[in-house]
Amino acid sequence: MEPTPSAPPAPRRRRIRWAPYILIAPTFIYLALFFAWPMAQGLILAIYDDEALLTLRAEASRDAPKVGHLPQGTHLEIQGQQSNRLEPGAELGENALTEIWFYVRAEDADGGPVAGWVPERRIRVRERAPDGSPLRGTVRIKLGQDVDPRTAVHGEPREQSPVVGYLEPRTPVAIQEQAVLEVWYRVRGLDEGGEPVEGWAPSRYIQVFGDENRGRVDRGDTGQFTTRFLAKMWNDRFFRPAVTNTFLLMVLIIPTQFVLAVVMALVIQAQLRGSDLLLYIYAIPLGVSDLAVGILWFSIFTQHGLLNSVLYQFGLIDAPTTYLSAETKYWIIVAVWLAEVWRATSLVMVIVVSGLQAIPGEVLEAAELFGANLWQRVRYITLPLLRPSLQVALILRTILALQVFAVVIALSGGDVVTVLANEVYRQYTEFRNPNVAAAYAGFILVLSMISAFFYLRTIRSHQEVAG
Amino acid sequence: MSVQTAPTRVELDPEVLALHRRMRRRQQLRRGFTYVLGVLIALWYLVPIYFIGSMAFTTPDYVRAYPKSVLPFIPFSLDTMGFFLRSEGIIPGVINSIVVAVFTLVLSTLIAAPAGYAVSRFLFPGRDFFRLAILAVRAFPVVILAVPLAVVFIAAGIFDTVYAVGLMHTALTLPTTVLVIGSVFASIPYELEEAAMVFGCTPFQAFRHVVLPLVLPGIAASAIFTFVMSWNEVFAASILTVQNRTLPAQVLFALSNSSEAYQFAGGFFMMVPALIFIFFIRRYLFNMWGQVTK
Numbered sequence: 074m075e076p077t078p079s080a081p082p083a084p085r086r087r088r089i090r091w092a093p094y095i096l097i098a099p100t101f102i103y104l105a106l107f108f109a110w111p112m113a114q115g116l117i118l119a120i121y122d123d124e125a126l127l128t129l130r131a132e133a134s135r136d137a138p139k140v141g142h143l144p145q146g147t148h149l150e151i152q153g154q155q156s157n158r159l160e161p162g163a164e165l166g167e168n169a170l171t172e173i174w175f176y177v178r179a180e181d182a183d184g185g186p187v188a189g190w191v192p193e194r195r196i197r198v199r200e201r202a203p204d205g206s207p208l209r210g211t212v213r214i215k216l217g218q219d220v221d222p223r224t225a226v227h228g229e230p231r232e233q234s235p236v237v238g239y240l241e242p243r244t245p246v247a248i249q250e251q252a253v254l255e256v257w258y259r260v261r262g263l264d265e266g267g268e269p270v271e272g273w274a275p276s277r278y279i280q281v282f283g284d285e286n287r288g289r290v291d292r293g294d295t296g297q298f299t300t301r302f303l304a305k306m307w308n309d310r311f312f313r314p315a316v317t318n319t320f321l322l323m324v325l326i327i328p329t330q331f332v333l334a335v336v337m338a339l340v341i342q343a344q345l346r347g348s349d350l351l352l353y354i355y356a357i358p359l360g361v362s363d364l365a366v367g368i369l370w371f372s373i374f375t376q377h378g379l380l381n382s383v384l385y386q387f388g389l390i391d392a393p394t395t396y397l398s399a400e401t402k403y404w405i406i407v408a409v410w411l412a413e414v415w416r417a418t419s420l421v422m423v424i425v426v427s428g429l430q431a432i433p434g435e436v437l438e439a440a441e442l443f444g445a446n447l448w449q450r451v452r453y454i455t456l457p458l459l460r461p462s463l464q465v466a467l468i469l470r471t472i473l474a475l476q477v478f479a480v481v482i483a484l485s486g487g488d489v490v491t492v493l494a495n496e497v498y499r500q501y502t503e504f505r506n507p508n509v510a511a512a513y514a515g516f517i518l519v520l521s522m523i524s525a526f527f528y529l530r531t532i533r534s535h536q537e538v539a540g
Numbered sequence: 541m542s543v544q545t546a547p548t549r550v551e552l553d554p555e556v557l558a559l560h561r562r563m564r565r566r567q568q569l570r571r572g573f574t575y576v577l578g579v580l581i582a583l584w585y586l587v588p589i590y591f592i593g594s595m596a597f598t599t600p601d602y603v604r605a606y607p608k609s610v611l612p613f614i615p616f617s618l619d620t621m622g623f624f625l626r627s628e629g630i631i632p633g634v635i636n637s638i639v640v641a642v643f644t645l646v647l648s649t650l651i652a653a654p655a656g657y658a659v660s661r662f663l664f665p666g667r668d669f670f671r672l673a674i675l676a677v678r679a680f681p682v683v684i685l686a687v688p689l690a691v692v693f694i695a696a697g698i699f700d701t702v703y704a705v706g707l708m709h710t711a712l713t714l715p716t717t718v719l720v721i722g723s724v725f726a727s728i729p730y731e732l733e734e735a736a737m738v739f740g741c742t743p744f745q746a747f748r749h750v751v752l753p754l755v756l757p758g759i760a761a762s763a764i765f766t767f768v769m770s771w772n773e774v775f776a777a778s779i780l781t782v783q784n785r786t787l788p789a790q791v792l793f794a795l796s797n798s799s800e801a802y803q804f805a806g807g808f809f810m811m812v813p814a815l816i817f818i819f820f821i822r823r824y825l826f827n828m829w830g831q832v833t834k
Contacts, residue, residue, distance in 0.1 A: 115688035360814030362772030368807030
C-alpha cells in the first residue's frame with residue numbers, strides 16, 4: 074500500500090546507475106510509440122488539412138515548376154488533357170483516369186522493323202504470360218471512313234510524342250513492356266486570393282462534371298493548417314447538446330458518487346463480520362464494462378422492465394410508463410445518472426478506503442474519548458484528513474466523466490441524449506470524418522488537461538505534505 | 541475499552557453501570573445501523589445484477605412479458621443465453637476478445653513489471669518525472685487515442701486485426717499495470733533481498749528466490765485486472781475493428797437492431813468475468829487504486 078520504496082538502496086553519487094533506466098525503457102518507448110505520438114498525430118489531424126490545396130504546374134509533369142494553388146472544392150474549367158507516366162506507388166483514388174501503353178516490336182507494311190509505344194486500346198492481346206502480363210497481340214482494325222487505317226507508333230508513351238512508324242491492321246506484334254499513364258488536365262480556376270490561375274494537375278485530384286468541360290478540385294495534394302474542422306465541430310448540431318449533457322451529467326454524478334463512496338468506505342472500515350463479502354459486492358462494478366452497465370440499466374428502465382413491473386405489483390401504476398424516449402429526455406438523464414453512479418462509485422470507494430486506512434486510529438479514539446459523536450468525528454476528523462484522497466478521486470472522476478460513452482448509447486441510442494465521446498464515435502464511424510472526430514477528441518483533451526493540471530498539482534502538494 | 545478498565549462488580553457505582561449500559565447499547569445500535577446501511581448498499585448493487593441475470597437465463601417470451609413477476613421465481617431456461625450465443629458474430633467476438641485480452645495481459649505485464657520494479661526499488665534522477673508521466677497518461681482519455689491510432693494502423697496495414705486492438709489496449713492498461721506492480725514490489729521489504737544477498741545470493745538470485753515468489757500473487761492480480769480492463773473496453777475496439785470485432789464492439793454494433801433478449805443476455809455475459817475475477821483480486825484492489833492518492 075505504501076508506494077514509496079520501503080528501503081531503497083542509498084544512491085551512490087560516484088557513477089550513474091543504469092539499471093533503473095534500462096528497466097523503465099520498455100514502458101517509456103511503448104508509451105512514446107503508442108501514446109504520445111498518436112496523441113500528437115490526433116491533435117494535428119484536428120487542425121491540419123493534408124488535402125487543402127491542389128498544386129498546378131506549368132507542364133503535365135511532376136517535375137514542372139509550380140504555377141499556383143487551387144483550394145479544395147474550387148470549381149474549374151478543363152481546357153485540355155494529356156497523359157503522363159505514373160510514378161510508382163501512387164495512390165490514385167476513384168477520380169484518376171488512367172491508360173495503358175504497350176512498347177511493341179513489329180514489321181510495318183514494307184517489312185521494315187518498327188519499335189515504339191502504342192496505346193493499349195489499339196492492340197488486341199492474343200497471348201499472355203502465366204503472370205497475366207501480355208506477350209503477343211495484333212493491331213486492331215480502325216472503324217469508320219476517312220480515317221487513316223494505320224496505327225501510329227510513338228517514340229514515347231504519349232500522344233504528343235513524335236511518331237516513329239505506322240502499323241497496318243492485323244499486324245502481329247510482340248509486347249515487351251507496358252506503362253501506366255495518368256491523364257492530366259489543363260485547368261483554370263480562382264485561387265485563394267481570387268486571382269485566376271491556369272496549369273496542369275493530375276486527374277486523380279479532379280472530379281469532372283458530366284459535360285467534360287468543367288469540374289471541381291476533389292482533394293488537394295498539399296497540406297495546410299486550418300480551423301475548418303474546429304469550426305465544423307463548433308457548428309455541428311450535436312455539439313451544444315453534447316457539451317450541455319456532459320456537464321449536466323458531471324454535476325449530477327460526481328457529488329452523488331462522493332457521498333455514496335464515503336458512506337460505503339465507512340461501512341467497509343467498520344470491519345463488521347462479513348465485510349469481506351460486502352467489499353466484494355461493492356467492488357464488482359470496477360470490473361464491469363460501461364456497455365454492460367448501460368444494458369443493465371436499460372433492462373430496468375425499458376418499458377417492460379424491472380421498474381415498471383415493480384411499480385405495477387405495488388399497485389402504483391396501471392399502464393407501463395415509457396421512460397427512455399425522445400419525449401422523456403429527463404428520464405434518460407436520470408437513468409444515465411443512476412447507471413454511472415452504480416458503475417463508477419466503486420473506484421471512488423477504493424480510493425477513499427485507502428485514504429481511510431492511512432488515518433491513525435488513535436486520532437479517532439481520542440476524539441471519541443472527548444465526546445465527539447459519529448457525525449462530528451466524520452465531519453471534523455475523517456473528512457479533513459481524507460481531503461487529499463478525495464481531491465485526487467474528484468479529478469480522476471472528472472476526467473472519466475468526460476468519457477462517458479457506452480452507457481449513454483445503451484440508454485438513449487446516442488441520438489436523443491448525446492455526449493462528447495459519442496460525437497467522436499459518430500463523426501468517425503457514421504460521418505467518416507476523422508478530422509472532425511479528432512477535433513472533438515482534442516476538445517475533450519483540453520478539458521481533461523485542465524483537470525489533469527489540477528490532478529498533478531494536487532499530487533505534488535500532497536507529496537510535499539507527506540514528505 | 542471501558543469494559544477492560546472496569547473494576548469488579550461489587551464496587552460499581554450504579555451511575556457508572558448505567559453509563560456502561562448506555563454506551564454498549566449505543567455501540568450496538570450503531571453496529572446495527574451500519575449493518576443495515578451496508579446491506580442496503582449491497583442490495584443496490586445486487587438487485588440489478590440479479591434481475592439481468594434472471595433475464596439472461598429465461599425464455600425470450602418471458603423477456604417480452606409484462607408485468608414480470610420480479611421475485612423470486614422467474615422461469616429458468618437456457619433459451620435466451622443460447623439465442624445470444626448463436627447470434628451472428630458472438631462466438632468469433634468472444635474468441636477475439638479473449639485473444640486481445642490475453643495479448644494485452646502478456647504484453648502489458650512483460651513491459652510493466654521491470655518498470656514497476658525500478659520505480660519501487662531505485663531512487664534515480666527522473667523517477668518522479670516518470671511517475672508523474674505515468675499518472676498523466678492515465679488521466680488522458682482513450683477517446684483521443686483511438687482515432688489517430690486507427691489512421692496509423694490503416695497505414696501500417698494492421699487495421700481491423702486483434703493485434704491492433706491489443707496494442708491499443710496495452711497502451712491503455714500499461715500505466716495502471718506499472719503503478720500496481722510498483723506497489724506490489726514496494727510492499728515487499730527491501731531488507732529481505734538484502735538479507736538474501738548477505739547470505740551469499742547474487743542480486744538476481746535474491747530476486748528470483750526471495751522476491752519473485754512473494755510478488756507473484758500480486759502480479760497475477762494485476763494481470764487479471766488488465767484482462768478485465770481489456771475485455772470491457774468498448775470505444776477503441778469499436779473504432780479499430782470492422783470485421784474482426786471484439787465482443788463488446790459486436791454487441792455495441794448490433795445493439796440498435798437487436799431484441800431485448802439479445803441485449804440482456806449479452807449484457808450479463810459481458811459481466812461474468814467481473815463477477816468471477818473481482819472475487820479473487822478484491823484484496824489487491826486497494827493496492828491498485830489506492831496508488832493514485834499517493
